[in-house]
Amino acid sequence: MRLPAFACFCFCISGGLVQAALSQSDAPAAPVHEAKDLLNRGHLDQALQKLDLLAAEQPEPVDVEYLRGMVFYQQGKMDRAATAFARAVLQDPTNSEAMQMEGVSLFREGKSSDAIPLLEQAHRSVASANVDPNYVLGLCYMDVRRYDDARKAFAGQYGFAPDSAAAYLLAARMLLRRDYLPVAEESARKAIALNPGLPQAHFLLGEIALANGQSAEAIADFDKERDLNPLDGAVYERLGDAYIRTGDFDRAQQALDRAVLLEPNVNSPFILLAKVLLKQQNPMMAKMYLERALELDAKNYMAHYLLGQAYRALGRTEDAAREYKSAEQIQETSAPHLESPK
Numbered sequence: 001m002r003l004p005a006f007a008c009f010c011f012c013i014s015g016g017l018v019q020a021a022l023s024q025s026d027a028p029a030a031p032v033h034e035a036k037d038l039l040n041r042g043h044l045d046q047a048l049q050k051l052d053l054l055a056a057e058q059p060e061p062v063d064v065e066y067l068r069g070m071v072f073y074q075q076g077k078m079d080r081a082a083t084a085f086a087r088a089v090l091q092d093p094t095n096s097e098a099m100q101m102e103g104v105s106l107f108r109e110g111k112s113s114d115a116i117p118l119l120e121q122a123h124r125s126v127a128s129a130n131v132d133p134n135y136v137l138g139l140c141y142m143d144v145r146r147y148d149d150a151r152k153a154f155a156g157q158y159g160f161a162p163d164s165a166a167a168y169l170l171a172a173r174m175l176l177r178r179d180y181l182p183v184a185e186e187s188a189r190k191a192i193a194l195n196p197g198l199p200q201a202h203f204l205l206g207e208i209a210l211a212n213g214q215s216a217e218a219i220a221d222f223d224k225e226r227d228l229n230p231l232d233g234a235v236y237e238r239l240g241d242a243y244i245r246t247g248d249f250d251r252a253q254q255a256l257d258r259a260v261l262l263e264p265n266v267n268s269p270f271i272l273l274a275k276v277l278l279k280q281q282n283p284m285m286a287k288m289y290l291e292r293a294l295e296l297d298a299k300n301y302m303a304h305y306l307l308g309q310a311y312r313a314l315g316r317t318e319d320a321a322r323e324y325k326s327a328e329q330i331q332e333t334s335a336p337h338l339e340s341p342k
Contacts, residue, residue: 008208032061044071065091066098073105096122104136109170112143136172147183150174167187170282172204180210199229206238215245233262237269244276252276260289271303278306301330 019333031054031186054064069084085102088095103118119140123133138153154174155167168191175184185208192201206221220240236259243252253276255292258271270293277286290307293300309325 032063032067035064035067039071039074043077047071049236059063060091062092063088066095066101067096069101069105073101078105078109079082082109097233100133103140104337107136107140112140113204116140116144137176138171142175145179147171147175147187166190169192169198169201169204172201175209176204176208179211181211197228200225202228203235203238206242207284210238210242210245215242219246220241231262233259233266233269233320236262237266237272240269240272240276244272244279249276249279253280265296267293267300267303270296270302271306274303274306274310278309278313281313283310287314288312299330299333301327304330 008260031050031156033069035047035050035054038044038050047064049063051068051071054061055068056062065084065088069081069088072078072081072084080106081104085098085105085130088098089102092098099118099124103115103122106112106115106118118139119133122337123137134153134157138150138157140152141147141150142176149173150164153162153165153172155162157185158166158170160269161166167186172187172191174185175187188201188204188208191198195201200227201223206218206225209215209218209221219239219242225232226239227238228236236255239250240256243249243255256269256273256276260273261264263269270289274286274289274293277283277289287307287310290303290310293303294307298305304323304327308320308327309324311317
């Protein structure tokens with residue numbers, strides 16, 4: 001059983017996976033079973049207390065270091081998790097899942113170059129694991145600028161041919177997500193060269209252009225994507241955003257009107273459309289769209305802030321003050337807080 005790709009960033013591993021990962025020895029000692037049960041039920045501190053006692057025994061019982069690694073991993077203590085998994089591998093070099101989890105822990109510590117050989121070896125020998133090794137390997141390869149290897153790893157996760165247009169487009173999306181903009185653009189253009197009609201390729205180039213502040217280039221690519229995929233609401237939303245940045249509010253409104261018709265349950269085009277309407281001195285209509293956006297997401301900072309602007313333009317000062325206050329509270333809640341030194 002394999003967790004989804006994003007699970008490598010979570011602090012929780014399901015109890016079933018912990019059980020599946022344990023070695024198939026005849027009858028593990030009862031204390032190991034007890035610690036495993038505590039871990040599976042989320043009682044991490046109690047599990048660790050039992051496991052620390054077991055770790056002091058000579059010889060150390062099978063699976064103790066693996067379980068200690070899982071506790072540390074779920075607690076977010078990646079350095080201690082990596083150390084425990086490394087001990088588990090020393091005790092049992094055939095424990096590929098411990099090797100893989102050591103690699104994942106090192107990756108989350110920011111030690112991608114150290115993680116790669118472990119993940120590669122585990123990938124070759126484990127059929128089912130706690131995380132998808134292709135995904136984590138791809139991220140590690142990106143971190144050390146092995147972009148071709150990253151593409152092949154991501155392609156393997158989806159069953160794409162490694163040199164196909166789909167593989168290049170997938171790699172471009174992953175690269176964009178981690179802000180490797182020039183390499184992402186190169187990969188997307190390679191995808192288009194291999195398959196000029198590939199959906200989402202021009203969309204991704206438009207996203208890269210927007211990230212680079214190139215609104216005109218973004219519009220050109222979004223237009224091409226619209227021709228290929230005319231019922232994709234996200235294309236019209238991004239077109240609207242690009243037109244807003246160029247100051248062409250009439251075309252922005254036209255694009256965003258289409259976006260909200262195609263995606264009535266997505267709040268972002270409603271917010272962008274309200275921004276356009278405020279620029280066009282139409283606060284009443286802006287208010288209507290912002291109220292719909294807040295129905296979809298009541299804790300959206302920008303929707304409350306713009307609604308405050310709309311109320312202020314309508315002369316409703318108390319309502320405006322309330323919305324500005326809500327926006328401020330949401331921003332304070334979502335902002336990271338640094339702990340003061342003890």
